[in-house]
Amino acid sequence: MAAKLLLIEDNPNNSYLMRYLLEKAGYTVLEASCGARGMDLALLHKPDAVLLDIQLPEMDGYEVLSAFRRNAELADIPVIAVTSYAMTGDREKIMSSGADGYIEKPIDPETFVSSVSSHLRCPPEEGGTT
Numbered sequence: 058m059a060a061k062l063l064l065i066e067d068n069p070n071n072s073y074l075m076r077y078l079l080e081k082a083g084y085t086v087l088e089a090s091c092g093a094r095g096m097d098l099a100l101l102h103k104p105d106a107v108l109l110d111i112q113l114p115e116m117d118g119y120e121v122l123s124a125f126r127r128n129a130e131l132a133d134i135p136v137i138a139v140t141s142y143a144m145t146g147d148r149e150k151i152m153s154s155g156a157d158g159y160i161e162k163p164i165d166p167e168t169f170v171s172s173v174s175s176h177l178r179c180p181p182e183e184g185g186t187t
Contacts, residue, residue, distance in 0.1 A: 059085040063104040065095035092116030111140040
């Protein structure tokens with residue numbers, strides 16, 4: 058069975074590229090363009106990991122991350138921040154807020170899937186290419 062990833066990203070171009078790379082590698086990808094919808098999908102589908110943009114409308118990534126960590130059903134799901142926040146201290150702030158991983162935007166298509174995979178407990182579906 059393919060690992061199921063939830064992508065919470067409001068930029069359609071970023072979503073398209075990440076989804077394309079992950080599906081090509083054999084992952085199943087669910088998408089939400091806002092934090093509230095991401096929470097709903099996570100509760101419904103229990104993904105193997107969440108890829109979370111930090112700059113989201115309405116409920117930013119820090120709020121989403123906090124909500125995941127407070128919810129007993131979601132607290133153990135790995136959350137990987139995928140963000141353009143790349144100033145000194147941003148990575149540390151994100152990680153100390155409860156993220157399990159950090160990937161800087163713009164993503165590198167050559168290393169993105171392996172970066173995501175390094176945070177997962179289960180591999181992509183057989184037959185995918187990285």
